[in-house]
Amino acid sequence: MALPPDSRDNDQKAERAYAAWVDAHLTRNYLAHLGHGLLGQTGFRLLNAPTFLPAYILLLSGGSNIAVGAILSLQALGMVLTPLLSANLIEHRPRVLPVGFSTGAAMRLMILCIAASGLLLQPTAAxxxxxxxxxxxxxxxxxxGVIFNFLMSKVIPxxxxxxLTGLRNFLAGITAAAVAWAAGEFLLGETPSVAGYSWTFVLAFVLTSIGLSLLLFVREPQPPRLRPRMPLIRRLGEIPALLRSDAAFTTYVLARALATMGRMAAPFYILFxxxxxxxxxxxxxxxxxxxxLAGTFSNLVWGALADRHGFRLTLLGSIGLWILSTLALMASSGLLLTSLVFIGIGAAFQGFQQSAMNLTLEFGQRDELPMRIALANTASELAGTMGPLLGGILAAVLGYQAVFATSIGFLTLGGWMLARHVPEPRYRTASLAELKQPSGDI
Structure with missing residues (x-):
């Protein structure tokens, strides 16, 4: 049913006013996101890099690959359970930043508790x-993941x-590399201890907490149109219709989840x-x-390519690099060659993460974005939950080579599906009309 002319005019005026507000505050919000990402990414990489935490768990467990896979799969399990709840929590709110502060603080508290466990408890209890x-x-x-991606879609064209994501990750990579080297040299030493790993994670807590505080400088606009508040069960009932209405988005979600299964190998790169x-x-x-450092410098390339050609291309490129790096690791020996392989893996990881996050934001209309982000993240992390657990079992039974071969299979399947069945969403101008905002000067 067509809207009356007056209603259409009012909607267009509201959108123009919203876009002008975003443009007026763009520099401030850009710099706030950059600072938050710099310190936050630096700290989170100490925890999420496929080096310190897998080695920490291996040390505490007495050398159990299954324990490494099982415990790391719990993080992905948690990330499966909450995105849809988060979307339902924020999509009716004029501003989402207060909820983001609460969840961000809770995340950082968990990092502190992980560190304290190693310092205060015996290995089994820890x-x-x-x-x-x-x-x-x-x-x-x-x-x-839902809240802050939606926030970025509101304030960054x-x-x-x-x-922005390329520069943020570039700067964070430089500081994370320096902090990782210092932690390895001064906190862990030649014979890494539980206490050394714990203090490394205390450092991650401090850095991410400072980063969170920088979001106090963000100015968040109130969108001209909001979804009405709806009970979670009723909102979940609308998901099948949403997926049926956009075949490209649905295929993208499936392709991304299949490629994410390739992450099963991540904890075992360092152990191999x-x-x-x-x-x-x-x-x-x-x-x-x-x-x-690989993620640091490659992010500038991924970001520039994405701005020019779209995030679909960079997502495919990162999957290809990930496959090649895994194959190279299986044939490498010595610290120099292994370091070169980890450069490739780091560049692929960052390209995949950056591209998948941003590509999701380019499907659909603004008032549907929280649920679309939640669906994509839920499917991806469901795969991320099964991946490390399956990887741990394969490593224990068949060895690391079987884990890497299975990972490559999933990456290849996800990449093929994305290349064959998902067109670049940026060029679907009708679907993106409500996301288009003035570019401003940065």
């Missing part, structure tokens, strides 16, 4: 406690997101390398630095 806190970290991270070169603090620091 292992159980870390599992609980990793699950909690995943629960709040699943919420934050699509034409600026590639450069350790068989050849050992896992001293120096080795952990060097490989973590290689991983983070």
């Amino acid at each position: 292992l159980w406690a870390i599992g609980v806190f990793i699950l909690g970290f995943g629960l709040f991270m699943g919420m934050q 699509v034409s600026k997101r590639g450069r 390398a350790g068989l050849e070169i050992g896992l001293t603090g120096s080795v952990l620091g060097i490989l973590t630095m290689a991983f983070t």
Whole structure:
């Protein structure tokens, strides 16, 4: 049913006023997001890099690959359970930043508890406690993934997101690499201890907490149109219709989830390398630095490519690089070659994460974005939950080579589906009309 002319005129005026407000506050919000991302990404990479935490769990568990896979899968499990709840919590709110502060603070508390577990508890008790806190970290991270991506879609125009995420991750990578090297050299040393890993995660808590405080400078607009508040069960009942209405988005969600299954190999890269070169603090620091620096410099390339050609292309490129790097790891030996492989893995990881996050924001209309983000993240993290657990079982039964081969299979299938069946959403101008905002000057 067509809207009356007066109603259409009012909607267009409201959209223009909203776009002008975003443009007027763009520099402030851009810099606030940049600072928040710089410190937040630096701290989170100490926890999420496939080096420190897997080695920490391996040490506490007495060398159990299954324990490594099972505990790390709890983070992804938490991230499965909360995105849809988070979307329902925020999509009717004029401003979402207050909810973001609450979930962000809870995430950082979980990091502190992971660190305290190693300092205060015996190894077996610490292992159980870390599992609980990793699950909690995943629960709040699943919420934050929806909230902060939606916030960015409100205050940063699509034409600026590639450069922002690229520059943010570039700067964070430099500081994360320096911090990782220092942690390996001074907190872990030649014989890494539980206390050394714990203090590394205390450092991650401090950095991410300072980063969160910088969001106090963000100015969030109230959108001209909001979804009415709806009970969660009723809102979930609308998901099948949403998926049926956009075949490209539905296929993208499935392709991204299949490719995310490739993440099953991530915890085992460092453990496989350790068989050849050992896992001293120096080795952990060097490989973590290689991983983070690769993400640092590659993010500038991914961001520039995405702004020019779209995030679909960079997502496909990151999947290809991920496959090649995994194959190279299976044939590498020595610290130098292994470091080069971790450079490729780091660049692929960052390209995949940055591209998948931003590509989701380009499907559909603004008032549907929280639910679309939640659906994509839920499917992706469901795969992320099963992946490390399956990887741990494969590593224990068949060895690391079987884990890497299975990972490559999932990456190949997800990449093929994305390339064959998902067109670049940026060019679907009708679907993106409500996301188009003035570019401003940055």
